[in-house]
């Protein structure tokens with residue numbers, strides 16, 4: 001990693017620090033074990049922090065430890081194998097997790113070497129047994145004999161570049177290659193700049209993302225949300241480019257009343273731009289519902305992030321919104337997310353409705369019924385790797401084939417549901433070319449009455465100053481290392497006849 005995370009100082013008094021450090025390490029270890037069993041770090045960690053009453057800087061320490069060990073094991077694992085003088089397959093998986101936590105303290109955080117080694121050995125004794133603790137002790141002492149740069153020089157292959165970056169920036173090599181192709185394919189890099197850009201992109205995947213909130217228009221304004229955040233002793237500022245977004249500097253979003261009651265939510269600024277751009281793009285002709293009102297559809301709405309913003313905007317524009325989701329439990333989450341907007345819609349002309357159904361059938365079931373449609377398709381999530389520390393190790397190239405079929409079926413199924421003159425936004429939180437431009441090109445071939453329009457104009461309309469770095473169009477690809485958002489892609493399509 002080019003940016004080395006700093007160790008948060010503990011809020012715990014020195015006498016008790018040993019115990020809280022143990023609790024933080026134990027929490028991190030427990031989460032890594034849950035991840036190994038198929039869990040998700042971003043869901044398991046909050047549970048562990050609550051269970052062990054870890055707050056403030058101790059919670060931050062546990063978080064950095066968990067996320068760092070999980071993200072960076074592509075670098076730590078070869079270090080551990082070399083230090084243990086055996087292939088990884090000959091290490092017990094649970095012991096390997098303990099060693100990953102130890103390696104991150106030594107090579108990725110500023111924990112003093114003796115504390116990192118002693119605490120990791122103590123953890124091993126507690127969770128892996130006395131026999132394993134001896135091995136952990138030997139490996140930790142060996143790793144602590146050299147610094148990060150020395151270990152990088154020992155384990156990172158010098159070429160090809162993608163193999164070097166795969167270890168140095170801890171990503172599977174197929175993802176490194178795919179992101180390289182995506183940087184060029186979306187016009188963010190040239191052959192001359194791509195290697196440097198790729199390194200910055202991969203490093204951004206290894207850093208904690210800024211926390212963005214959305215102030216749902218009509219329910220709360222940005223200034224009011226900033227004041228509400230500050231009343232909880234956290235700090236926040238309006239996002240410099242996205243008018244509905246607030247950047248939370250630190251603090252617990254759950255402590256903010258406006259988030260608890262649904263007037264605001266945690267939402268990446270890039271996602272906010274997609275929803276706003278769909279609404280801001282002029283359709284040709286009036287909305288076709290009675291009185292020229294518009295009908296909007298969010299085809300794949302779960303868990304409801306973009307639908308939450310669309311619903312607030314629908315009330316403001318006197319439009320109706322259907323939020324559809326195939327998985328019943330995710331449709332329930334959409335209902336919860338939309339509750340505040342549904343309440344606000346009661347006194348307005350808008351109707352907000354949540355449905356459960358297979359979006360692939362919508363065109364056949366409701367031809368030409370919607371003026372605006374969002375298809376936020378299931379995808380590999382390669383644009384949001386910084387949020388899901390284990391995702392890069394779980395995804396495979398086989399996922400691309402299955403998702404590619406579903407993406408084409410959802411988009412192809414949605415287009416006939418678009419009224420003439422209506423606008424459809426196809427979005428993914430992946431920049432992979434097979435999930436973005438290739439899907440659009442394939443589907444457009446089958447729908448000659450649909451045109452792709454330049455999404456950059458819509459971004460310029462709904463943001464302040466985001467007119468550069470949007471690539472050559474007509475699709476827009478946002479990037480963590482350029483825009484500080486998730487790697488959202490979106491294309492805007494208009495049905496002409």
Ligand SMILES: C[S@@+](CC[C@H](N)C(=O)[O-])C[C@H]1O[C@@H](n2cnc3c(N)ncnc32)[C@H](O)[C@@H]1O
Nearest residue numbers: 300301302303304305306326358359376377378
């Ligand atoms: C990328 S997520 C959508 C995220 C959402 N727009 C948000 O901002 O919170 C894709 C969603 O599509 C749903 N999905 C998958 N297949 C579907 C189908 N055939 N019809 C409708 N929804 C589907 C998934 O269950 C998942 O909730």
